[in-house]
Amino acid sequence: MTEQEFVDIVPQLRALALQKALSYPSASDWADDVAQDSLIKMWALRESVSSRQHALGLVATMARHLTIDRLRKEHTVGLEQARNIAATERASERMEEESYGKWLDKALKKLPPTEYQVLHLRQVEKLSAEEIAAIVGISPRSVGTLLSRARKRLLEQIKKGKCL
Template sequence: MVQQEFENIAADLRQRIIAVARAYRLDADSAEDVAQDAMLKLWTIREKLNGTKAATALAVTIARHLSVDMLRKTRPVGLDKATPADSRFRQPDAMLESSENERWLDVQLELLPTKEYAVLHLRQVEHKSAGEIAAIVGISVASVPTLLARARRRLLEEMKRRG
């Protein structure tokens, strides 16, 4: 396919690529990123394409793969950012149990040694790296995973005791 042929079908290909990306529930900006990457890949191999049908099929395949890659790269929402279920639709006993569990967990977290709590909080809530945690808490980088594992183990043991 020569440059002129590619330029003639480029707008249609871009729209198809965006439609595929949106079908994977990507937001508009991410869909545009997928379209940009896919069009760049198609442009680099335009001489090898045999007509509009082949270009369209390849564009859809590239868009699908890039969309899946982009979804894999997105980080899941942490518990601190998750929105709780609407309390109007929860049963009173479930609400009571949930509030008791939260209070119990708060007490258990307060009982952790200061450094273990700090490491656990920085890692789980603030999503800091081991190097950042070490700098903030004032410990070695090698101590961070040890303290984190120790804090998690203490909480797990307490959960098992609680039943």
Template sequence: MMSEKEFTDIAAELRVAAVRSAAAAGIGVEGAEDVAQDIMLRLWTLRDNISSARHARGLAVVAARNRALDMLRQSHTVSLTTGVTVVQSSSAADVAIEADETDAWLQRRLQALPPMQHQVLRLRQIELKDNAEIAAILGIKLASVATLLSKARRQLLADIRKRNQRT
């Protein structure tokens, strides 16, 4: 259980992590700020269930990324050759099903990566560690971190391209 004082002591750090995570998902600065505000309110209500500062940071990062991705999915736009933009609307159920299928597919692809590549990618993308921190945590060379990260990203990109060609 996290007390009010403990939460307020780390609130600024949590907000920065939430903004960074939302911005990394591809929404604008204003959108990232909105997401961070929503996440901070949600974390405040859940503070009795949060066990540590690390737990709170993890929740903030993941929740912000997920909320940002939801916002992006809800506002897909398609440009026409005339320059007019049409907003596609889908039912919430369709969007939810598609999001679940995509998430399940991505989780399978991540699990298919070699364990070290998966771990390096998770530390970099989810826990927002820099390459030097990852090298120290895993006890490998800095150059190895960059290589493993590159290989993992290339593999996922190739898998995404294959999947998109099928649909």
């Protein structure tokens, strides 16, 4: 394709490149840039272009690829940005854990002393009902009843949203 032939079809090539770029979401801000870049690349290839149809096909493909490249770059999160996001999430998780820990401490302090002791021996120290019964001085069956009551009270506090 000669320079004059290329100059003659530039408006048509530009319109096609612009149309291809605008066919993608959020490309309206830089669609003109994509069209311009497509025409620059076409100018460099003009000698190897055999016909008007060939030029139209090439510019459409170039515009599509350039648009996709831009969209990918927009959605790529940089390494530093990813580190900041991860650090923020870890800090947020630590704050939540501390908040839950404080809530649990408050909720446990509200339990009657025997229920608290039985719950602590079972959940923290992992003792059996018989071992707890021997320590507290109650029957193993009472241990189960006290555990059930303590857990039920905690569940009620969770449902009511108390101590949060």
